[in-house]
Amino acid sequence: MKEFFKVPEVKYEGTESKNPFAFKYYEKERRIGGKTMGEHLKFSMAYWHTMCADGTDMFGVGTMDKSFGESDPLAVYKQKVYAAFELMHKLGIEFFCFHDRDIAPEGKSLAEFQSNLDVIVPIIEEQMKKYGIKLLWGTANCFSNPRYMHGAATACEADVMAFAAAQVKKAIDITIRLGGTGYVFWGGREGYETLLNTDMALEQDNYAAFLRMAVDYARKNGFTGDFYIEPKPKEPTKHQYDFDAATVLAFLRKYGLEKDFKLNIEANHATLAGHTFEHELCISRINNALGSVDANQGDEHLGWDTDQFPTDVYATTYAMLEVLRAGGFTTGGLNFDAKTRRGSNTPEDIFLAHIAAMDAFALGLINAQKLIQDGRIDAFIKERYASFETGIGADVRAGRATLETLAEYALTIGDVKPASGRQEYLEMVVNSILFA
Numbered sequence: 001m002k003e004f005f006k007v008p009e010v011k012y013e014g015t016e017s018k019n020p021f022a023f024k025y026y027e028k029e030r031r032i033g034g035k036t037m038g039e040h041l042k043f044s045m046a047y048w049h050t051m052c053a054d055g056t057d058m059f060g061v062g063t064m065d066k067s068f069g070e071s072d073p074l075a076v077y078k079q080k081v082y083a084a085f086e087l088m089h090k091l092g093i094e095f096f097c098f099h100d101r102d103i104a105p106e107g108k109s110l111a112e113f114q115s116n117l118d119v120i121v122p123i124i125e126e127q128m129k130k131y132g133i134k135l136l137w138g139t140a141n142c143f144s145n146p147r148y149m150h151g152a153a154t155a156c157e158a159d160v161m162a163f164a165a166a167q168v169k170k171a172i173d174i175t176i177r178l179g180g181t182g183y184v185f186w187g188g189r190e191g192y193e194t195l196l197n198t199d200m201a202l203e204q205d206n207y208a209a210f211l212r213m214a215v216d217y218a219r220k221n222g223f224t225g226d227f228y229i230e231p232k233p234k235e236p237t238k239h240q241y242d243f244d245a246a247t248v249l250a251f252l253r254k255y256g257l258e259k260d261f262k263l264n265i266e267a268n269h270a271t272l273a274g275h276t277f278e279h280e281l282c283i284s285r286i287n288n289a290l291g292s293v294d295a296n297q298g299d300e301h302l303g304w305d306t307d308q309f310p311t312d313v314y315a316t317t318y319a320m321l322e323v324l325r326a327g328g329f330t331t332g333g334l335n336f337d338a339k340t341r342r343g344s345n346t347p348e349d350i351f352l353a354h355i356a357a358m359d360a361f362a363l364g365l366i367n368a369q370k371l372i373q374d375g376r377i378d379a380f381i382k383e384r385y386a387s388f389e390t391g392i393g394a395d396v397r398a399g400r401a402t403l404e405t406l407a408e409y410a411l412t413i414g415d416v417k418p419a420s421g422r423q424e425y426l427e428m429v430v431n432s433i434l435f436a
Protein backbone atom coordinates (compact mmCIF):
# COMPACT_ATOMS: atom_id res chain seq x y z
CA MET A 1 0.00 0.00 0.00
CA LYS A 2 1.46 3.34 -1.08
CA GLU A 3 2.12 5.86 1.70
CA PHE A 4 1.21 9.39 0.58
CA PHE A 5 2.21 11.36 3.65
CA LYS A 6 5.58 10.84 5.31
CA VAL A 7 4.08 11.68 8.67
CA PRO A 8 3.51 9.27 11.59
CA GLU A 9 0.12 8.76 13.28
CA VAL A 10 -0.51 11.89 15.32
CA LYS A 11 -0.81 11.26 19.08
CA TYR A 12 -1.55 13.32 22.18
CA GLU A 13 1.67 14.29 23.96
CA GLY A 14 0.48 17.07 26.28
CA THR A 15 1.26 20.78 26.61
CA GLU A 16 4.97 20.29 27.28
CA SER A 17 5.52 18.58 23.92
CA LYS A 18 7.51 20.46 21.28
CA ASN A 19 6.73 17.86 18.63
CA PRO A 20 4.84 19.69 15.85
CA PHE A 21 3.18 16.43 14.79
CA ALA A 22 1.57 15.82 18.20
CA PHE A 23 -1.59 17.10 19.87
CA LYS A 24 -0.98 19.34 22.86
CA TYR A 25 -4.63 19.56 23.99
CA TYR A 26 -6.74 17.15 21.93
CA GLU A 27 -6.94 13.92 23.91
CA LYS A 28 -9.61 11.96 22.07
CA GLU A 29 -10.59 9.67 24.96
CA ARG A 30 -10.48 12.29 27.73
CA ARG A 31 -13.92 12.68 29.28
CA ILE A 32 -15.41 16.13 29.64
CA GLY A 33 -18.92 16.46 31.05
CA GLY A 34 -20.01 12.87 30.34
CA LYS A 35 -18.62 12.52 26.79
CA THR A 36 -15.16 12.04 25.34
CA MET A 37 -13.48 14.91 23.53
CA GLY A 38 -13.80 12.90 20.32
CA GLU A 39 -17.57 12.55 20.81
CA HIS A 40 -18.01 16.24 21.60
CA LEU A 41 -15.95 17.58 18.72
CA LYS A 42 -16.76 15.18 15.86
CA PHE A 43 -13.97 16.49 13.60
CA SER A 44 -14.47 16.18 9.86
CA MET A 45 -12.15 16.62 6.87
CA ALA A 46 -13.42 18.79 4.01
CA TYR A 47 -12.61 16.87 0.83
CA TRP A 48 -12.62 19.97 -1.40
CA HIS A 49 -9.93 21.92 0.40
CA THR A 50 -7.79 19.12 1.71
CA MET A 51 -7.80 16.81 -1.31
CA CYS A 52 -8.43 19.27 -4.16
CA ALA A 53 -7.58 22.94 -3.49
CA ASP A 54 -4.11 23.64 -4.88
CA GLY A 55 -3.56 27.25 -3.83
CA THR A 56 -4.85 28.81 -7.06
CA ASP A 57 -5.93 32.41 -6.52
CA MET A 58 -6.97 35.38 -8.63
CA PHE A 59 -3.33 36.26 -9.28
CA GLY A 60 -1.66 32.96 -9.92
CA VAL A 61 -1.75 29.26 -10.55
CA GLY A 62 -1.62 26.62 -7.83
CA THR A 63 1.32 26.15 -5.51
CA MET A 64 0.42 22.62 -4.40
CA ASP A 65 0.36 19.38 -6.33
CA LYS A 66 -2.65 17.26 -5.44
CA SER A 67 -2.48 14.85 -8.36
CA PHE A 68 -0.89 12.16 -6.16
CA GLY A 69 1.44 10.93 -8.87
CA GLU A 70 -1.18 10.37 -11.60
CA SER A 71 -2.24 12.26 -14.72
CA ASP A 72 -5.37 10.48 -15.98
CA PRO A 73 -8.28 12.27 -14.24
CA LEU A 74 -10.00 9.15 -12.94
CA ALA A 75 -6.69 7.73 -11.70
CA VAL A 76 -5.98 11.02 -9.86
CA TYR A 77 -9.36 10.81 -8.09
CA LYS A 78 -8.76 7.18 -7.12
CA GLN A 79 -5.46 8.15 -5.49
CA LYS A 80 -7.19 11.06 -3.73
CA VAL A 81 -9.41 8.53 -1.94
CA TYR A 82 -6.46 6.53 -0.61
CA ALA A 83 -4.59 9.70 0.36
CA ALA A 84 -7.68 11.13 2.09
CA PHE A 85 -8.22 8.06 4.23
CA GLU A 86 -4.54 7.78 5.12
CA LEU A 87 -4.63 11.42 6.22
CA MET A 88 -7.83 11.07 8.28
CA HIS A 89 -6.59 7.87 9.86
CA LYS A 90 -3.24 9.40 10.83
CA LEU A 91 -4.97 12.45 12.31
CA GLY A 92 -7.65 10.42 14.08
CA ILE A 93 -10.40 12.28 12.18
CA GLU A 94 -13.53 10.12 12.05
CA PHE A 95 -15.70 12.04 9.58
CA PHE A 96 -15.49 13.70 6.19
CA CYS A 97 -17.68 15.88 3.97
CA PHE A 98 -17.69 16.13 0.19
CA HIS A 99 -19.21 17.78 -2.88
CA ASP A 100 -19.88 15.46 -5.85
CA ARG A 101 -17.22 17.32 -7.84
CA ASP A 102 -14.54 16.81 -5.19
CA ILE A 103 -14.57 13.03 -5.42
CA ALA A 104 -14.77 12.42 -9.19
CA PRO A 105 -13.89 14.22 -12.43
CA GLU A 106 -16.79 15.83 -14.28
CA GLY A 107 -15.84 14.42 -17.69
CA LYS A 108 -17.56 15.70 -20.82
CA SER A 109 -21.21 15.10 -19.92
CA LEU A 110 -23.57 14.58 -17.02
CA ALA A 111 -23.72 10.86 -17.84
CA GLU A 112 -19.93 10.60 -17.77
CA PHE A 113 -19.80 12.44 -14.45
CA GLN A 114 -22.32 10.03 -12.98
CA SER A 115 -20.43 6.98 -14.21
CA ASN A 116 -17.17 8.43 -12.80
CA LEU A 117 -18.92 8.78 -9.45
CA ASP A 118 -20.02 5.16 -9.71
CA VAL A 119 -16.37 4.13 -10.06
CA ILE A 120 -15.14 6.16 -7.09
CA VAL A 121 -17.97 5.71 -4.55
CA PRO A 122 -17.34 1.96 -3.99
CA ILE A 123 -13.66 2.73 -3.29
CA ILE A 124 -14.70 5.35 -0.72
CA GLU A 125 -17.13 2.85 0.78
CA GLU A 126 -14.41 0.23 1.08
CA GLN A 127 -11.98 2.70 2.70
CA MET A 128 -14.68 3.86 5.16
CA LYS A 129 -15.11 0.26 6.31
CA LYS A 130 -11.37 -0.35 6.49
CA TYR A 131 -10.72 2.67 8.74
CA GLY A 132 -14.06 3.03 10.55
CA ILE A 133 -14.47 6.55 9.11
CA LYS A 134 -17.97 7.97 8.56
CA LEU A 135 -19.62 10.49 6.27
CA LEU A 136 -20.83 13.60 8.11
CA TRP A 137 -22.56 15.21 5.14
CA GLY A 138 -22.65 15.26 1.39
CA THR A 139 -23.50 18.02 -1.05
CA ALA A 140 -23.47 18.89 -4.74
CA ASN A 141 -21.27 21.54 -6.29
CA CYS A 142 -23.80 23.55 -8.30
CA PHE A 143 -21.69 26.68 -8.53
CA SER A 144 -18.33 26.04 -10.27
CA ASN A 145 -19.46 24.99 -13.75
CA PRO A 146 -20.19 27.92 -16.16
CA ARG A 147 -23.75 26.61 -16.64
CA TYR A 148 -24.49 27.92 -13.13
CA MET A 149 -23.40 31.48 -13.85
CA HIS A 150 -26.93 32.83 -13.19
CA GLY A 151 -27.71 30.39 -10.37
CA ALA A 152 -28.65 26.74 -10.01
CA ALA A 153 -31.97 26.26 -8.18
CA THR A 154 -32.58 30.00 -8.70
CA ALA A 155 -31.41 30.12 -12.31
CA CYS A 156 -33.45 32.11 -14.81
CA GLU A 157 -33.57 29.09 -17.15
CA ALA A 158 -35.46 25.92 -16.18
CA ASP A 159 -32.95 23.65 -17.95
CA VAL A 160 -30.25 24.81 -15.56
CA MET A 161 -32.47 23.94 -12.61
CA ALA A 162 -32.99 20.47 -14.10
CA PHE A 163 -29.23 20.00 -14.35
CA ALA A 164 -28.83 21.00 -10.70
CA ALA A 165 -31.61 18.57 -9.77
CA ALA A 166 -29.73 15.73 -11.48
CA GLN A 167 -26.61 16.57 -9.50
CA VAL A 168 -28.44 16.88 -6.18
CA LYS A 169 -30.37 13.62 -6.78
CA LYS A 170 -27.14 11.72 -7.37
CA ALA A 171 -25.37 13.40 -4.41
CA ILE A 172 -28.32 12.43 -2.18
CA ASP A 173 -28.09 8.82 -3.45
CA ILE A 174 -24.38 8.75 -2.56
CA THR A 175 -24.98 10.37 0.83
CA ILE A 176 -27.59 7.72 1.65
CA ARG A 177 -25.38 4.89 0.38
CA LEU A 178 -22.44 6.07 2.50
CA GLY A 179 -24.62 6.53 5.60
CA GLY A 180 -24.23 10.32 5.81
CA THR A 181 -26.13 11.95 8.67
CA GLY A 182 -26.53 15.29 6.91
CA TYR A 183 -27.03 16.81 3.49
CA VAL A 184 -25.94 20.43 2.90
CA PHE A 185 -27.19 23.19 0.66
CA TRP A 186 -24.82 26.10 0.38
CA GLY A 187 -26.43 28.33 -2.20
CA GLY A 188 -23.24 29.19 -4.08
CA ARG A 189 -24.82 31.06 -6.97
CA GLU A 190 -28.27 31.37 -5.37
CA GLY A 191 -28.44 35.13 -5.28
CA TYR A 192 -28.20 38.02 -7.69
CA GLU A 193 -26.11 40.95 -8.89
CA THR A 194 -28.72 43.48 -10.03
CA LEU A 195 -32.50 43.84 -9.79
CA LEU A 196 -32.44 45.17 -13.37
CA ASN A 197 -32.44 41.57 -14.60
CA THR A 198 -33.83 39.67 -11.61
CA ASP A 199 -37.28 38.46 -10.51
CA MET A 200 -36.40 37.92 -6.88
CA ALA A 201 -39.83 36.58 -5.87
CA LEU A 202 -39.75 33.93 -8.60
CA GLU A 203 -36.16 32.95 -7.77
CA GLN A 204 -36.93 32.51 -4.08
CA ASP A 205 -40.11 30.52 -4.81
CA ASN A 206 -38.06 28.27 -7.10
CA TYR A 207 -35.38 27.81 -4.49
CA ALA A 208 -37.98 26.67 -1.95
CA ALA A 209 -39.60 24.35 -4.49
CA PHE A 210 -36.21 22.84 -5.28
CA LEU A 211 -35.45 22.23 -1.59
CA ARG A 212 -38.88 20.64 -1.13
CA MET A 213 -38.23 18.30 -4.08
CA ALA A 214 -34.87 17.31 -2.60
CA VAL A 215 -36.41 16.59 0.81
CA ASP A 216 -39.23 14.54 -0.72
CA TYR A 217 -36.80 12.52 -2.81
CA ALA A 218 -34.38 11.87 0.05
CA ARG A 219 -37.11 10.92 2.55
CA LYS A 220 -38.73 8.59 -0.01
CA ASN A 221 -35.37 6.89 -0.40
CA GLY A 222 -34.77 6.38 3.31
CA PHE A 223 -32.69 9.42 4.32
CA THR A 224 -33.30 10.02 8.03
CA GLY A 225 -30.60 12.61 8.64
CA ASP A 226 -30.87 16.39 8.69
CA PHE A 227 -30.77 18.83 5.82
CA TYR A 228 -28.70 21.91 6.47
CA ILE A 229 -28.57 25.31 4.86
CA GLU A 230 -25.24 27.08 5.15
CA PRO A 231 -25.71 30.85 5.35
CA LYS A 232 -23.29 33.22 3.62
CA PRO A 233 -23.90 36.92 2.88
CA LYS A 234 -21.76 37.46 -0.21
CA GLU A 235 -19.32 35.66 -2.51
CA PRO A 236 -19.87 34.70 -5.16
CA THR A 237 -22.96 36.87 -5.70
CA LYS A 238 -23.41 40.35 -4.26
CA HIS A 239 -26.72 39.41 -2.62
CA GLN A 240 -26.85 35.79 -1.48
CA TYR A 241 -30.36 34.64 -0.56
CA ASP A 242 -28.95 32.76 2.47
CA PHE A 243 -27.40 35.91 3.96
CA ASP A 244 -27.18 34.83 7.61
CA ALA A 245 -28.85 32.52 10.13
CA ALA A 246 -31.79 34.85 10.80
CA THR A 247 -32.46 35.38 7.07
CA VAL A 248 -32.37 31.63 6.43
CA LEU A 249 -34.76 30.93 9.33
CA ALA A 250 -37.25 33.45 7.95
CA PHE A 251 -36.98 31.89 4.48
CA LEU A 252 -37.48 28.35 5.82
CA ARG A 253 -40.55 29.41 7.81
CA LYS A 254 -42.09 31.30 4.90
CA TYR A 255 -41.99 28.12 2.82
CA GLY A 256 -42.76 25.61 5.60
CA LEU A 257 -39.33 23.97 5.37
CA GLU A 258 -38.25 24.51 8.97
CA LYS A 259 -38.99 20.96 10.11
CA ASP A 260 -36.52 19.37 7.68
CA PHE A 261 -33.74 21.95 7.77
CA LYS A 262 -31.19 23.00 10.33
CA LEU A 263 -28.26 25.33 9.82
CA ASN A 264 -24.62 24.66 9.03
CA ILE A 265 -22.82 27.64 10.52
CA GLU A 266 -19.47 28.65 9.08
CA ALA A 267 -17.24 30.97 11.10
CA ASN A 268 -15.86 32.93 8.12
CA HIS A 269 -19.36 33.41 6.70
CA ALA A 270 -20.44 34.93 10.03
CA THR A 271 -17.51 37.35 9.78
CA LEU A 272 -18.55 38.35 6.24
CA ALA A 273 -22.10 38.99 7.48
CA GLY A 274 -20.73 41.35 10.14
CA HIS A 275 -21.53 38.90 12.93
CA THR A 276 -19.43 36.96 15.37
CA PHE A 277 -19.28 33.19 14.99
CA GLU A 278 -20.99 32.80 18.37
CA HIS A 279 -23.81 35.14 17.31
CA GLU A 280 -24.71 32.89 14.38
CA LEU A 281 -24.45 29.80 16.58
CA CYS A 282 -26.62 31.42 19.25
CA ILE A 283 -29.33 32.44 16.74
CA SER A 284 -29.36 28.83 15.54
CA ARG A 285 -29.42 27.39 19.04
CA ILE A 286 -32.29 29.51 20.35
CA ASN A 287 -34.33 28.51 17.29
CA ASN A 288 -33.52 24.78 17.76
CA ALA A 289 -31.76 24.85 14.42
CA LEU A 290 -28.09 24.31 15.24
CA GLY A 291 -27.14 21.45 12.95
CA SER A 292 -23.45 21.48 12.09
CA VAL A 293 -20.43 23.75 11.92
CA ASP A 294 -17.94 24.62 9.20
CA ALA A 295 -14.97 25.26 11.46
CA ASN A 296 -12.62 27.84 9.99
CA GLN A 297 -11.73 31.49 10.50
CA GLY A 298 -11.43 34.62 8.40
CA ASP A 299 -9.09 37.56 8.54
CA GLU A 300 -10.49 40.86 9.82
CA HIS A 301 -8.09 42.75 7.54
CA LEU A 302 -9.30 41.07 4.35
CA GLY A 303 -12.88 41.37 3.21
CA TRP A 304 -13.21 37.92 1.70
CA ASP A 305 -13.72 34.28 2.61
CA THR A 306 -10.15 33.21 3.37
CA ASP A 307 -11.18 29.82 4.86
CA GLN A 308 -8.24 29.64 7.25
CA PHE A 309 -7.76 26.83 9.70
CA PRO A 310 -9.18 27.97 13.06
CA THR A 311 -6.56 28.80 15.71
CA ASP A 312 -8.19 31.71 17.59
CA VAL A 313 -8.90 30.22 21.01
CA TYR A 314 -11.35 32.93 22.12
CA ALA A 315 -13.44 32.17 19.02
CA THR A 316 -13.35 28.41 19.59
CA THR A 317 -14.18 28.91 23.29
CA TYR A 318 -17.26 31.03 22.61
CA ALA A 319 -18.29 28.68 19.79
CA MET A 320 -18.02 25.59 21.99
CA LEU A 321 -19.94 27.41 24.73
CA GLU A 322 -22.84 27.68 22.28
CA VAL A 323 -22.45 24.07 21.17
CA LEU A 324 -22.50 22.86 24.80
CA ARG A 325 -25.49 25.07 25.61
CA ALA A 326 -27.27 23.49 22.62
CA GLY A 327 -26.65 20.06 24.15
CA GLY A 328 -23.88 19.10 21.71
CA PHE A 329 -23.96 17.80 18.16
CA THR A 330 -26.39 15.11 17.04
CA THR A 331 -26.17 14.68 13.26
CA GLY A 332 -23.57 17.41 12.81
CA GLY A 333 -19.96 18.02 13.77
CA LEU A 334 -16.96 20.29 13.23
CA ASN A 335 -16.03 20.20 9.58
CA PHE A 336 -12.75 21.91 8.71
CA ASP A 337 -13.92 23.92 5.71
CA ALA A 338 -10.41 25.35 5.65
CA LYS A 339 -7.36 25.37 3.45
CA THR A 340 -3.67 25.90 4.15
CA ARG A 341 -2.40 29.28 2.96
CA ARG A 342 -1.09 29.48 -0.59
CA GLY A 343 2.40 29.84 0.86
CA SER A 344 2.00 26.81 3.16
CA ASN A 345 2.29 24.41 0.30
CA THR A 346 3.75 21.12 1.53
CA PRO A 347 1.85 17.95 2.49
CA GLU A 348 3.20 18.40 6.05
CA ASP A 349 1.45 21.78 6.22
CA ILE A 350 -1.90 20.00 5.77
CA PHE A 351 -1.13 17.94 8.87
CA LEU A 352 0.15 20.89 10.89
CA ALA A 353 -2.95 22.91 9.98
CA HIS A 354 -5.33 20.17 11.10
CA ILE A 355 -3.35 19.58 14.31
CA ALA A 356 -3.40 23.30 15.15
CA ALA A 357 -7.14 23.49 14.47
CA MET A 358 -8.01 20.34 16.40
CA ASP A 359 -6.00 21.60 19.37
CA ALA A 360 -7.71 25.01 19.14
CA PHE A 361 -11.14 23.38 19.32
CA ALA A 362 -10.00 21.02 22.09
CA LEU A 363 -8.93 24.11 24.05
CA GLY A 364 -12.24 25.75 23.18
CA LEU A 365 -14.12 22.76 24.60
CA ILE A 366 -11.99 22.63 27.77
CA ASN A 367 -12.44 26.38 28.28
CA ALA A 368 -16.17 26.37 27.58
CA GLN A 369 -16.67 23.59 30.10
CA LYS A 370 -14.62 25.56 32.66
CA LEU A 371 -16.74 28.69 32.07
CA ILE A 372 -19.89 26.66 32.64
CA GLN A 373 -18.51 24.96 35.75
CA ASP A 374 -17.24 28.22 37.21
CA GLY A 375 -20.78 29.52 36.83
CA ARG A 376 -20.06 33.25 37.23
CA ILE A 377 -21.06 34.15 33.67
CA ASP A 378 -24.34 32.19 33.78
CA ALA A 379 -25.10 33.53 37.28
CA PHE A 380 -24.47 37.09 36.10
CA ILE A 381 -26.85 36.71 33.16
CA LYS A 382 -29.52 35.13 35.35
CA GLU A 383 -29.26 37.94 37.88
CA ARG A 384 -29.32 40.56 35.11
CA TYR A 385 -32.81 39.44 34.04
CA ALA A 386 -34.10 38.65 37.55
CA SER A 387 -36.80 41.33 37.30
CA PHE A 388 -38.61 39.08 34.81
CA GLU A 389 -39.05 36.41 37.47
CA THR A 390 -41.40 38.33 39.78
CA GLY A 391 -43.98 41.12 39.66
CA ILE A 392 -44.62 42.94 36.41
CA GLY A 393 -41.72 41.12 34.68
CA ALA A 394 -43.26 37.73 35.50
CA ASP A 395 -46.58 39.04 34.09
CA VAL A 396 -44.80 39.83 30.80
CA ARG A 397 -43.23 36.37 30.66
CA ALA A 398 -46.57 34.71 31.37
CA GLY A 399 -48.39 36.76 28.75
CA ARG A 400 -50.60 38.41 31.41
CA ALA A 401 -49.29 41.94 30.94
CA THR A 402 -50.84 44.48 28.57
CA LEU A 403 -49.58 47.83 27.36
CA GLU A 404 -52.09 49.40 29.80
CA THR A 405 -50.91 47.45 32.88
CA LEU A 406 -47.27 48.25 32.07
CA ALA A 407 -48.09 51.94 31.58
CA GLU A 408 -50.05 52.04 34.84
CA TYR A 409 -47.19 50.37 36.67
CA ALA A 410 -44.59 52.76 35.17
CA LEU A 411 -46.43 55.71 36.69
CA THR A 412 -45.91 54.23 40.18
CA ILE A 413 -42.12 53.68 40.10
CA GLY A 414 -40.50 57.03 39.43
CA ASP A 415 -37.36 56.98 37.24
CA VAL A 416 -35.42 53.79 36.44
CA LYS A 417 -31.66 53.48 36.89
CA PRO A 418 -30.49 50.33 35.06
CA ALA A 419 -27.57 48.39 36.55
CA SER A 420 -24.14 48.21 34.87
CA GLY A 421 -23.64 45.61 32.15
CA ARG A 422 -20.14 44.94 33.60
CA GLN A 423 -18.63 43.89 30.26
CA GLU A 424 -15.02 44.53 31.30
CA TYR A 425 -15.51 42.63 34.56
CA LEU A 426 -16.93 39.67 32.62
CA GLU A 427 -14.02 39.74 30.17
CA MET A 428 -11.70 39.71 33.18
CA VAL A 429 -13.55 36.67 34.55
CA VAL A 430 -13.14 34.89 31.22
CA ASN A 431 -9.39 35.60 31.12
CA SER A 432 -8.92 34.50 34.72
CA ILE A 433 -10.57 31.20 33.88
CA LEU A 434 -8.81 30.69 30.53
CA PHE A 435 -5.36 31.52 31.84
CA ALA A 436 -5.59 30.16 35.40
Ligand code: XUL
Binds near residue numbers: 337
Ligand atom coordinates in the same frame (compact mmCIF):
# COMPACT_ATOMS: atom_id res chain seq x y z
C1 XUL B 1 -18.29 28.13 0.43
C2 XUL B 1 -18.50 27.03 1.39
C3 XUL B 1 -18.81 25.69 0.79
C4 XUL B 1 -19.82 24.94 1.57
C5 XUL B 1 -20.29 23.66 0.92
O1 XUL B 1 -17.98 29.33 1.02
O2 XUL B 1 -18.38 27.21 2.57
O3 XUL B 1 -17.64 24.97 0.64
O4 XUL B 1 -19.35 24.61 2.84
O5 XUL B 1 -20.75 23.85 -0.36
Ligand code: CO
Binds near residue numbers: 186230266294
Ligand atom coordinates in the same frame (compact mmCIF):
# COMPACT_ATOMS: atom_id res chain seq x y z
CO1 CO C 1 -18.61 25.97 4.24
